[in-house]
Each structure stands twice: as structure tokens, then as C-alpha cells.
Amino acid sequence: MKKRDVLSRRGPLYCWLLPVLLLVVLWSSGLAQAQKMSLLRAQGGKIVDAGGQEIVLRGFNVGGWLLQESYILKTDTLDSQARIRGGLLRTMSDQELEDFYARYRASFVTKADIDFVAAQGFNCVRLPFHYDLFLTREQRVARNNVSRRPRDPRTVEAYVQSLTRWYDQNQLFTDPQNLDGFRLIDQVLSWCAANNLYVILDLHAAPGGQGFDRNINDNFVPLDLWKRKDSKGRLIYQDITVRLWEKLAARYQHDPRVAMYDFINEPHKVNVENGLSNDNAEINVLYSRLINAVRAQGDQHLLLLEGNGYGNEYTNLTPDKLRIKDRRNLVYNAHRYWCPNDPKAADPNPNQINLLANLAAFRDKWQVPVWVGETGENSNEWFAGAVQGLNAQKIGWCHWNLKRVEGVTSLLRVRHYGSILTPEGRTALLRNIQFKECVPNRDVIAALTSPATARTPFATLRIPGTIHATDYDMGRNGVAYHDAYAERIDYRKEAPTNNGSICRNDGIDIQRVADQPSNGFAISDMAAGEWINYTVSVAKPEAYLLQARVKNDAAAPARLTVRLDDKEVGSLTVTPDPAAAWTTVSVSTAVLPAGQHTLQLYVEQPGASVSWLQFTPSSTTPTTQGGQ
Structure with missing residues (x-):
């Protein structure tokens, strides 16, 4: 008798229970792996495990996967994921678009990619993601409507009204078992734990957008996270951001596989020129809310803060300025691109910390760990100088990026595929992004892992x-x-x-x-x-x-x-x-x-x-x- 006949004769209940039982087994396996790791915490300027052993997190970003950035995919004229989706929606239905993105996410990063990262000697993965993965597929249709007509302010307002309604009716982020975002995080945690890799959860595209750069935060209107108010006068995108982190903390608060929560990637141009304050006051308010919301649930994970100006400037964001009661387990981030690696080079602003000297001085003054969440996009010579300088200070770092189409700076190089807007191009893309089709950039790996004189x-x-x-x-x-x-x-x-x-x-x-x-x-x-x-x-x-x-x-x-x-x-x-x-x-x-x-x-x-x-x-x- 064929296996499908056996299953059909056991009835629909069995067929429904089988995948559920499989998920339970996988979840239990992931938890078993997690027991081998311990929740990280801050001890002065160090990150340590439960036994007090210092852990220096060095790893890779998996950007371009759960948030597409145009330059990673060589679709530069499209400028952002929303515009890529808008282009695809000219010839696709909403369901066809969802199907394509499901296949894309299933191919771009797999266990084989994570195994390869671990094999190079790294110990962490930073996971950049888009908030829309925590919407239901039906809710994402409302966002698609803006992608179809991005220049029409009425579509943006309609989307905001929908978000407000879902927020008030408690219909946002409420089904962790079925939402793509939670499912993908669980998958990555399982793959990484099998390799003793920690994971940093990074909200890369926050609701409303945290800056101007659409590639980075996939906004419809620049700085809407800081400015957009709903009909009740609430900064609705900030309320939604807080709720999302509450849901993430509720699910992962006891999970030692998660190293840090990276609240918001690279706020930028939050300044007086754009109708905001000149001292990061708006960022202070939101970070304080986020810290208090996570801590209210008893979650003691490390919390990674990113400064203004692409993650580097911390005026009014130092531990003494935040409006919080619990100042434990804070980590301060820097993103290092196109700057000197000379350990003596320093910025006159002590709160601008992307230079090596400022990073170390900030850590020592405030007795908080510092960590470089992104570094890369340069030559091998710069990579080697950067990581050797950071390693000498025992400052962790995460290289940007795992994959890039025709990229020489990434860990893996994806072959050219044509245009994402054509069926032939999409077929080639889904094939070429698979790990087995990628070419390791051995010179990049050597620059990140070899001694200076090698x-x-x-x-x-x-x-x-x-x-x-x-x-x-x-x-x-x-x-x-x-x-x-x-x-x-x-x-x-x-x-x-x-x-x-x-x-x-x-x-x-x-x-x-x-x-x-x-x-x-x-x-x-x-x-x-x-x-x-x-x-x-x-x-x-x-x-x-x-x-x-x-x-x-x-x-x-x-x-x-x-x-x-x-x-x-x-x-x-x-x-x-x-x-x-x-x-x-x-x-x-x-x-x-x-x-x-x-x-x-x-x-x-x-x-x-x-x-x-x-x-x-x-x-x-x-x-x-x-x-x-």
C-alpha cells in the first residue's frame, strides 16, 4: 500500500497533527541546542556568558534576505524593496508576489549558508529584517497598494489608517505560529544554535522608516517613524514599533541563542534640518520606551542601541540620559565604513564613536560594551586593518555582507541573473542565490581571519x-x-x-x-x-x-x-x-x-x-x- 493511502485512511486529524508534531520536534531540538549556550550579559565594558567568560562577537550580516536592498541585488534604479515590489506588481497579482517572495526567502539563506559562516570561524549572525514580515499576508496587501502608487499621498494615508485600526483592535503581530517573521527567526536560531552561533535580531526596516535612505529602511515618506501622527495625534509608527518588540520579547525572552535585540538600524538625518531636534531627543524618547517595554516583561537580553547618523552619534543617548530605571545590559553600536583604521585617529565629538579611539574611550567612560554591527564595503586591506584594530581592543564586529550579486566585498558572490522584473530573470535569481551556486570570496575571508603578516x-x-x-x-x-x-x-x-x-x-x-x-x-x-x-x-x-x-x-x-x-x-x-x-x-x-x-x-x-x-x-x- 502506498504511503499516501495509509495517511488518507488515518483521517484528516492525523494529517493535520503530523506537521504540528514535526514543528514540536524541531522546536524541541532547537531548545535542546539552546541549552548549550547561555544568555549573554554586560559586565562593565565586556559581554560575558553566564559563567563570566568574555564573549567577543564576530560574525556576518545576512542583509538582502529579509529586506531587499537594491544595490545587493543590482537593481539600483529601483532604489528599495517597496519599489521592487511595485515593479513586480505591474505584472503580478498580490498572491503571485507573495509566492515569489516565499521562494526567494527559502533560497537566499539556508542552513548551508549558516554552516559555511560557522566553518570560517565566526561566532554570530546579525539578522536584518523588515517589519512587514510580522504582518499577515492579507495585511501586506495594504502595503502593496502603496507600492503600486507610491507618489499618491492618499495611499500612504490609507495604509496608516489600516495600521491604526489593526493596532487599536489588537490585530498586529498576534499569531507568532503563522507569521513569516517569527517562523524565519525560529529557523535561523535553530541553524545557528547547531553551530554555536549567536543571533542578533535587527529591525532593519522599522515601521515608517527611521531615515531618508529607502534602501536601508524602505520608507514611503522620509522620517515617518519620527513624524507621522494618526487621527488621534499619536506617533503611530512608534507605537507599532514598541508593540513589535514587546511581541519579540515575549517569544524570545528566555532564549539564550539570541545575543542582542538591535532595536532600530541606522537612524539618520534626525535633525533640525528636517524639523526635528538637534540633540537626538526623539531617538531618546523611543529608545527609552523600547527599553522599558522589554524590561517590563522581565527580559534581560542585551539591548543594542544605534546612534543618529547611521548608527554612530550618541549625544543625549548615553546611559545617564535615557529615561529608564534599569540600565543593565545596554550595548552601544557603531557602523564603520570608509573611515581611518589608525588607532590614534579620533573625532573631537566623544559621542561620535565610529573611530577606534572613540569606541574604546566611550566604552571605558560609560562602562558599557561597544560593538560594530556593520563594517565592510571596502578593500581587503581596509578589512584587515579594521578587524585587527578591533580585535586588539576586544571589540566585536559583524561584516556586511554575506551575499551580493557580482560582489567582491561579500563572503559569497552571486552570479548575475538579468532583471528581477522578468520571469527569466527571477528564475535565474532564485537559482543563483542558492548556496551551491555562489562563489566564496576567499580573499575576503582571508582578510577577515588572517594575521597581519600572512x-x-x-x-x-x-x-x-x-x-x-x-x-x-x-x-x-x-x-x-x-x-x-x-x-x-x-x-x-x-x-x-x-x-x-x-x-x-x-x-x-x-x-x-x-x-x-x-x-x-x-x-x-x-x-x-x-x-x-x-x-x-x-x-x-x-x-x-x-x-x-x-x-x-x-x-x-x-x-x-x-x-x-x-x-x-x-x-x-x-x-x-x-x-x-x-x-x-x-x-x-x-x-x-x-x-x-x-x-x-x-x-x-x-x-x-x-x-x-x-x-x-x-x-x-x-x-x-x-x-x-
Whole structure:
């Protein structure tokens, strides 16, 4: 007899109970894993476990999953999740949209992704989410109506009226077993606990929107969290935010798998220029309400506060200024992007804490833990300097981000898929975001986890053989390579450290090439005095013919020196070519000693781009790759 026949003969009650029992088993398993972890707490400027052991939380953000950000998906012109949904709704029904997002959420992050994060040695995951995941699917239809007509203020007002009605009738966030948000959090907690990873719950898109940037907070009207009042004069979005955290605390208050509650991600432009105060008064009021609401339930989780100005500025938000009775277990956040890693660099405002010196000083003055909830979007050189500086101060951090379409700064790279607005593009997207389809950015992982002086091979390189120019070693600027502009330390200077922003994430500039049979990339824009190291294995002592695939579109000849363990073995001159055509130049080397060595490509005179180097024994007729 077929299994489905057995089930049908046991009746509908059994068929209904089976999935419920399965959920109970999974929930019990998650709780069993949770018992191996302990609720974290603050002890002075440290985060400690139940036994008083200091825990420094270092991990990854899983952004772009439970809140889509356009640049992560390469849909920049759409600008936000609401506008992506609005574009999709031109050709989809509400139900079809829900079905697509269910498949997207089921694919973007899975247990395999979390297992991979843990395998790299990290111990936490920050989970950015959108508040609309805690609405019912029927309630999200009202939000979809605004996405369809975002420029019509009447649709926004109608949505606010709906939220107000649901709030007053206690119809918001009341069914944890069936709401997507709770289900997804439970799933992540289970995956993370199996790997002894803590989870930080991050309300990334708060009701109404906490700033101007729609990518970050998916607002319809900027700063509505701080400004929008309902017909009764209430700051209704703030009331809804408090209720959401009350519901989250009610469900997770005793769950040690949760490290922290991150109340609101990156408030920004909450200032007098936008009709608000100049001292974060509005943020103080809401944070005080949130802290009191969570503590009223007996929840003692760590509470992460984010300052104004994208999470960094804490005027009027220090522990003594908050209107709360219980000041235990507060943690102060910084988001570090495009700023110096010099430990001596300091901001004159002691409440602006994204610089290393200010972070440590704020922690020591107020005796509260500090934590960098986001850091990234830079070069590997900057990553290494940042994490080494933070690690030296025992300040935890969370890299941004796990995945990004064609991203060189993320842990995993998602292949291009086309347009999310076409059926073919969506099919490709749902395939490409799966863990098995993603490409690990090994150089990013190395930058985040290796010692300052580490240099490791990016690829296995042998002589005789072909060395692709982009297969240089992994390591810091001055160790694996030298480039004059290898990190971005001024947010006002937007020039990319890698001019092509492709392939690798160092200061080395890389361009795509169609020249065959290359690996599709070449190093370019090399200045005089710059160099690149390769770890190579020479099979036997022998003289070689060195060929290089190069081009030069500069006005003067370029000259490259090739060294083996600091001894020059060849010099290559690349003549100018206005057509910038690829050509092959060659030189004979002296006898190269057998064994492992460092091969260095040094720029004597700039102008050349290099696709590959090929070493052929002098006794062998060379096979030229690519033609003259």
C-alpha cells in the first residue's frame, strides 16, 4: 500500500497533527541546542556568558534576505524593496508576489549558508529584517497598494489608517505560529544554535522608516517613524514599533541563542534640518520606551542601541540620559565604513564613536560594551586593518555582507541573473542565490581571519606553466602586493580601490579582457613602484623562456621587471600601441632554482596591462597563447 493511502485512511486529524508534531520536534531540538549556550550579559565594558567568560562577537550580516536592498541585488534604479515590489506588481497579482517572495526567502539563506559562516570561524549572525514580515499576508496587501502608487499621498494615508485600526483592535503581530517573521527567526536560531552561533535580531526596516535612505529602511515618506501622527495625534509608527518588540520579547525572552535585540538600524538625518531636534531627543524618547517595554516583561537580553547618523552619534543617548530605571545590559553600536583604521585617529565629538579611539574611550567612560554591527564595503586591506584594530581592543564586529550579486566585498558572490522584473530573470535569481551556486570570496575571508603578516597563495602556480596575472597572493598591501591606493578611508572620496571592482578586492586594478585564452581578467593601471607577489613552485633547475601577454595604451614605453626571491630574472618592455591591442613579449631567464619561491612582477615604468605570464623550458619550443 502506498504511503499516501495509509495517511488518507488515518483521517484528516492525523494529517493535520503530523506537521504540528514535526514543528514540536524541531522546536524541541532547537531548545535542546539552546541549552548549550547561555544568555549573554554586560559586565562593565565586556559581554560575558553566564559563567563570566568574555564573549567577543564576530560574525556576518545576512542583509538582502529579509529586506531587499537594491544595490545587493543590482537593481539600483529601483532604489528599495517597496519599489521592487511595485515593479513586480505591474505584472503580478498580490498572491503571485507573495509566492515569489516565499521562494526567494527559502533560497537566499539556508542552513548551508549558516554552516559555511560557522566553518570560517565566526561566532554570530546579525539578522536584518523588515517589519512587514510580522504582518499577515492579507495585511501586506495594504502595503502593496502603496507600492503600486507610491507618489499618491492618499495611499500612504490609507495604509496608516489600516495600521491604526489593526493596532487599536489588537490585530498586529498576534499569531507568532503563522507569521513569516517569527517562523524565519525560529529557523535561523535553530541553524545557528547547531553551530554555536549567536543571533542578533535587527529591525532593519522599522515601521515608517527611521531615515531618508529607502534602501536601508524602505520608507514611503522620509522620517515617518519620527513624524507621522494618526487621527488621534499619536506617533503611530512608534507605537507599532514598541508593540513589535514587546511581541519579540515575549517569544524570545528566555532564549539564550539570541545575543542582542538591535532595536532600530541606522537612524539618520534626525535633525533640525528636517524639523526635528538637534540633540537626538526623539531617538531618546523611543529608545527609552523600547527599553522599558522589554524590561517590563522581565527580559534581560542585551539591548543594542544605534546612534543618529547611521548608527554612530550618541549625544543625549548615553546611559545617564535615557529615561529608564534599569540600565543593565545596554550595548552601544557603531557602523564603520570608509573611515581611518589608525588607532590614534579620533573625532573631537566623544559621542561620535565610529573611530577606534572613540569606541574604546566611550566604552571605558560609560562602562558599557561597544560593538560594530556593520563594517565592510571596502578593500581587503581596509578589512584587515579594521578587524585587527578591533580585535586588539576586544571589540566585536559583524561584516556586511554575506551575499551580493557580482560582489567582491561579500563572503559569497552571486552570479548575475538579468532583471528581477522578468520571469527569466527571477528564475535565474532564485537559482543563483542558492548556496551551491555562489562563489566564496576567499580573499575576503582571508582578510577577515588572517594575521597581519600572512601571505598565502590564491592559486597553485607552477613553473613551467602559465600564471594568470590576477592569481597573485592573498595578503595585506606591502605583503602580498604594493598599490598606491589600496583602501578608502574618507567617505567623501568615492573612487574605487580596484578600478574595475571585479574579480579580486584589493588595491590592484583589474579589467575584463576578451583576449583568449586568458582567465577573462587582466591587471591594469599600474603605477611606477607598484609590485605583485606570486607563490610559485619551480619543478627543476632550468633556464626558461618567459612570455607575457600585455598591452600598452599609454604614450611612452612601459617596463616590467620579473624577480624571483628579489633576484631579477627578466625585464619586459611594452611599446605603446594606440589601438591598445594585446601582444606577447618574451625574454629568456637564467637558470631558476627548484622549489617554492616568490615571483614578483615589479613596475619600473607604468602603462602596461598584463593578462598572463608563461614559463617554458628553454629546451622546449614554446606554445604562444593568444597569438601576436
